[in-house]
Amino acid sequence: MWVARRLSNAxxxxxxxxxxxxxxxxxxxxxxxxxxxxxxxxLAIGTLGVQITPLLA
Structure with a gap:
């Protein structure tokens, strides 16, 4: 989240x-x-082991 804030502030x-x-x-x-x-x-949900392929489709 730090990277997102830093990028968005630039x-x-x-x-x-x-x-x-x-x-x-x-x-x-x-x-x-x-x-x-x-x-x-x-990415966090995918790291926890939840299948994210149906969510992205």
Whole structure:
């Protein structure tokens, strides 16, 4: 979760350096954070031994 937060906090700075709208940077930050958390949860469930193939299909 630390990596997800760190990555999502870097996006608004990167988008502002590229001259993009600050609202777009905030939106991208939220989307990257949510996607990262979903990936972490799916990987954690798979590590616990639960079959995740039906969930992904």
């Amino acid at each position: 996006l608004p700075r990167a988008t502002s350096r590229m001259g993009m709208d600050p609202m777009l940077g905030s939106f991208l930050r939220n989307m990257v954070y949510a996607a990262s958390l979903v990936i972490v949860v799916v």
